[in-house]
Amino acid sequence: MKQLSFKGVLFNVSPQMRTPNMCCHLGYTVRNPTCCVSFPCPSDPTRPRALRCSGRACNPPVGNLATGRTPVTTTTCGQNSTELYCFYPEQNLLHHSSPGCGQPRCAKCNTNQPDNSHLPADMTDDFFANPISWWQSAQGVHREEIRLDFETEFYLTHVIAVFKSPRPAAMVLERSQDYGQTWRPYKYFSVNCTATFGLQDDLIEEGSMCTSRYSDAVPCTRGEVIYRALSPANKIEDPYSPEAQDLLKLTNLRLLLLKRQECPCHGSALVEKPQRFAHYAIYDLIVRGSCFCNGHAEECELANRTGVMENMVHGKCVCRHNTAGDHCEKCAPLYNDQPWKPGDGKTGCRCHNHAESCHFELSVWLASGKRTGGVCDSCQHNTEGHRCQRCKPGFYRDRGKPMSSPDDALPKLIASLTFQQNVLGCVLGTEALMAARRGCAASGSR
Structure with missing residues (x-):
């Protein structure tokens, strides 16, 4: 190992x-x-696919939710016209042995020139294939917003932002669960949590919403900001509980960069032309997570989008455990014998093959001692009852055939005749049969 x-x-x-x-x-x-990071393993890859969800909760593989999705930013370098910016070469910042930054380099950026553009999509491209691509803000901005919108609900596990510029002195990571209508913070980041946000530093008070752990200007490039949703402070035992969903589920992610800071190596060019170094720049934005399936699926497919990218995490669950819906959030039509719940879904209504769907009724559930609450819908084959378990008045069942048989007997008194009435499930009683003209007869005689 x-x-x-x-x-x-x-x-x-x-x-x-x-x-x-x-x-x-x-x-x-x-x-x-x-x-x-700490999170339940979605499935055992050594088990046959048909068995991975059998009798237990299962989850889709975790991937990079940012792959195939382009962030939206407030500004981009060279968006309106060509801009000149300066930076210190990475080797100078990572390997310098003196307080100086070395000689700076300057370049131009323009969003309309591919060789000189640093677009938002450069944050979410393949960081193995394109390790030196980056997004860069306009020059001189103090506050910047980076927003990643999803087409449906996903589960978040952690976020990594790799900066080309020095990390912000203050920033906030937020999520929305209602497609951007409202926002709530995941974490505050600051060199001084108390002064900036009025919060205690989690290095001092475990579980605090703010940390100084990722706000130092050093390293001046390739510094990381990391957020883990399932940190030791978030003690969640059930990953499908309302508390877990409130923490992990999201439809949008937002980074608010609130305060720039410069590299403390004090290069002479930084003093002479500080405005050319006044920008944010990010190499990679990695958002790890999976599609949200309530423990009832191990794979997902494309949801409400056109186009597909390799390794993209899709949002529509391929439901198992007799569940249905984009997120396996309800029971399949014939599986409402018990209340739906995440990570289970193994029970079904016993409609004896005489109904195509059923619904859950709380009164039936309580009356049964919380064992069964399913009521079959529109019983067929002349049956009735919560489970289509008895014949309608005027019909009888052939005890020689199973209850699920749609044509379990011939009518009484004429079993020896070649005529067979077009009746399914429960067959007509004698008097009703004699009165029948075609199809299924009503009970009683005419």
């Missing part, structure tokens, strides 16, 4: 992790080792 560090996360690599979709030691199903 070999231990590595990637994007600020320690993990153990076993030989099995060399192939996609293997569980890492902390329980993530991954395509690369950036995913390891």
Whole structure:
């Protein structure tokens, strides 16, 4: 077993992790080792696909929710016209042994020139294929907003932002669960939590909403800001509980960059032309999570979008456990014998093959001692009852055939005749049969 560090996360690599979709030691199903945090492993890849959800909760693989989705930013360098900006080469900042930053370099940016553009999409491209692409804000901005909109609900596990510029002195990570109508904070980040946000630093008070852990200007480039939704402070035992959904479920993610800071190496060019260094820049925005399926699916498909990108996390669940809906949030038509709940869905209504759907009734559920609450809809084949378990008046059942048989007998007194009435399930009683002209007769005689 070999231990590595990637994007600020320690993990153990076993030989099995060399192939996609293997569980890492902390329980993530991954395509690369950036995913390891505490979260239930979605499924066991060694089990046959048909058995992974059998009799237990299952989850889709975790991936990068940002892949295939373009963030929206307030500004972009060179959006209105060509801008000149300056920066210190990465090797100077990462490997300098003196207080100086070395010689700066300057360049132009223009969103209409591919070789000189640094667009929002550059944050969410493949960071292995394009390790030196980045988004950059306009020059001189103090406040910047980066927003990632999803087409449906997803489950978030953690966020990693890798900065090209020094990390902000203050920023907020927020989520929306109603498609951007309202926002709530995940975490505040600041060099001084008390002065900036009036909150205690979580380095001092565990569980605080603010941290100074990722707000230092050093390293001046490739500094990371990391948020883990399932941190030790968030002690959630049931990943499908209302508390877990309130924390993990989202439709939009937003980063508010509130205060820039410069690299403390005090380069002379920074003093002479500070405005050319006054921007935010981000190499990568990684948003790990999965489609939201309530523990009832192990894969998802495209939802309300055109176009597809490799490794993109889709949002429409392929439901198992007899559940239905985009997020497996309800029972399938014939499986309403018990109240729907996440991570289960194994029961079904006993309609004896005489109904196509059923619904749940609380009164029936309570009357049965909370064992069964399903009521079959529109019983067919001349049956009736909560479970289509008895014949309508004027019909009888052939005890020699199962209750689920749609044509379990011939009518009484004429079983020896070649004539067979077009009646299913429960057959006509003698008097009603003699009065029948075609189809299913009503009960009684005419």
